Amino acid sequence: MYVEYIEHVLEEADRAIEVRDYHMAERLLKGALYDEPGYAKVHNHLGWLYQYYIVNHKQAELHFKFAIRFDPKFDAPYIHLSNMYIDNRRYTDLREMMEGALKVDGVNKSFIYENYGKTHEASGEFSKAIKYYKMAIYETIDSYDADEIKSSIKRCKYKRLKRLF
Structure with a gap:
């Protein structure tokens, strides 16, 4: 009541x-x-x-x-x-x-790992960010979320590569 x-x-x-x-x-x-x-x-x-x-x-x-x-x-x-x-x-x-x-x-562990990825990406630690984004994909059961996280990985790989040149 x-x-x-x-x-x-x-x-x-x-x-x-x-x-x-x-x-x-x-x-x-x-x-x-x-x-x-x-x-x-x-x-x-x-x-x-x-x-x-x-x-x-x-x-x-x-x-x-x-x-x-x-x-x-x-x-x-x-x-x-x-x-x-x-x-x-x-x-x-x-x-x-x-x-x-x-x-x-x-x-939701996927949500947690994705946020860890965001914190590392923001501080320029792209390899750590990619690691956490991959952990987030492993934990998710939603295809849309997985696709969004994959785009975050792609973005971090680009940033990491750009830093080298």
Whole structure:
């Protein structure tokens, strides 16, 4: 019953976001957190709202980290937080988060290895990046994801070759 109430609040917040009433969505989500402070999906939604609509990266990061703490197997906050770290070139933070995620059973290992590849690519370590991208391909079961990762490998090989000349 209580879970239904929280899920209803999440739906209401989504509707508020659709009509661009971001502050109403924020009030709804904060109200849900008042009632259930450890509900990971609410923290993830609030982080998502702060990341993409209200644009408060500090609050977004805080809520994504709470979502991960309260439900480490929930993939969404890892995805959003990693995107935020990549957008802000915070590769050390991304690598640290992926190290923690790697220890959690049930988290998408392909996603983790792909992000490791991105951190190494960004720091110019193309051979290490290729190694992690290959590990990501091995772990994925989605052909589209595998094709995307293969293009990352191709890009790193090109960059590595270009560096030689």
